[in-house]
Amino acid sequence: MTTTAAPATYWQPDGECMDREELAQLQLERLQSTLSRVARNVPFYRTRFDEIGFDPDDLRSVDDLRRLPLTEKRHLIDAYPYGLLAVPLREVVRLHGTGGSGSNAIVMGYTRNDIKTWSNLTARTLVAGGVTKDDVVQITFDYGLLTGAFGVHFGAERLGASVIPSSSGNSKRQIKIMQDYKTTALVATPSYALHLAETMGAMGVNPNALSLRRVLVGGEPWSSETRRRIQAELAVTATDNYAVSELMGPGVAAECLERQGLHVNEDHFLVEVLDPRTLEPVPPGGRGELVITTLTKEAFPIVRFRTRDLTSLDFAPCPCGRTSVRVRGIEARTDDMLIVKGVNIFPSQIEAVLREIDGETAPRHQLVIERRHALDDATVLVEVSQSVFFDEVRLQAEFRETVKRRLAAELGVTLEVKLVQKTTMDDVAAKGRVVDLRRA
């Protein structure tokens, strides 16, 4: 991939390129006032602080935050709808939600200041991805309770771009709008961006003839292969951004045109990376679960929120000039984490290894874990084509060994590998990618 020489432009250079020492002071000040405020205004936090005998006045350094309990998604659900608001409802000017009205619904409130901050942070996201006030931005996220569409929308307006709230669905109409309105920047989930590319193909639309030059993706994890395809098939630069609805929505972290990790808006969010098992900090740069504390939210501040997203932090300076730490792309979620023979493994790691070996897409596969004589016994079933299966026994054995070796290198634990035919896979695939029989 050739790196586009990016003009160094920022939306809020004071915040994005802040001297690290000044940032540390600012984070401390903001953390101190956030904790004082939640202790005063939110019974949930007051009770939890009291339980461990923590007085917010005692927080003297950012590291003291580690003494505080983590906030889990279920705490937010329990507080439905307004239990965690830190301001009276009349000061809230916007409400978003996740999980609809189901049993896992969460309501997030925003004050006028929160909306302004949010708009600035999504404007940062857009500018980092190469969008300017002269762009025509088509937003294909769903305009509804979820945070994505409105979050990016307000940022794009603040930036001064021309915003098309085309919302989700109706791909042919989206493409027509893209052609007629001369859309230059598309905001979409990666899978929807690919779907639009495919639909264009079916419609006989030539992507090179469009005005489109930037795609900002969000809403779901994507592989470097997906990025490559979006960039190639739509003839654009595609950048990633990281949203956490509970904390704000989009605007938490975003890629710059270097496309080497996502810059965290550290003047508004304090990030920690914890080992998901011990909940202790990982060594600098180590992989673990991302835990985030809001530093400026007025209506809905959250202390040490477990995102369940697994990543690592990159403290190396970025050529773009932003001084913020970068999170590497979110690869997996702790919800998917399995412990096999005492080692944390993720189904996505297995998929990544198979994809590397086999080319563009990973073959169908399934991880089966059993317990034999109190020991974990894990086998990966990998589908191979008819020809490989019958023709070349030696080739088959070699392939099996390669997969086994590469998996062991990636996971740090040896799994059995079994090659199966399509028909066998058809039979077992319905059980999902992971079959854990240890609990049975």
Add this chain to the structure above:
Amino acid sequence: MLTIRNLDVAYGAVTVLRRVSLHVNAGQIVALVGANGAGKTTLLKAITGLVRPRGGDVLLDGRSILRAGTERTVALGCSLVPEGRQVFGDMTVRENLLLGAHVQLRRGRRDEVREDLARLFAMFPVLERRERQLAGTLSGGEQQMLAMGRALMARPALLMLDEPSMGLAPLVVKDVFDAIVRISRAGSTVLLVEQNARAALKVAHRGYVLETGRIVLQGTSEELLANQDMQRAYLGRDPGAEMERRPS
């Protein structure tokens, strides 16, 4: 430029400042607002070494000045314009200003002082007009400008102003705050301590709200002016009540 971290100050058993953290960036005006008795003046005294904090640190350009002592703090570039102006009434405006330049004069830098004076008069034409007048005959607003001018003659890196609007008529307050903006534009960094929150935040880049010795709010001036707690407590507005009063 100025960084205060976890500052605790107590007079005997009475805690006056509790874990105060704030910072002032070079070239900015930072407002510290709060009611009478919130601890604002104590904070200035701690910065200038007039009271010894119980804990925490005060850094000027990254170096602790906590144990520097008042004289050294001034020599390092922190100038304080105290509350109530305190100009020398039976001295002329010019004499008052030259007092501010005594360090420079002692070092024999007469030319520099002359230049500083010319620059100052360009910034405060009223002081030039009253150059030979006794300071005691100036109006309150003029005295405030003289006090600020005197502090500027020491070429401070950081100018701290304690309640510059106190006791001044609203129109004069505006003059004084306009002067503060001019001082800032001329390159000085300003820590502005004020009860008049609205006036202070209108000229400041950022602000902190001190309440019974604690920083309870901080942010850009724009954020603070829009903050509803701030409006209720310090800006004389209750947006919620206003909404309810509004006929439907």
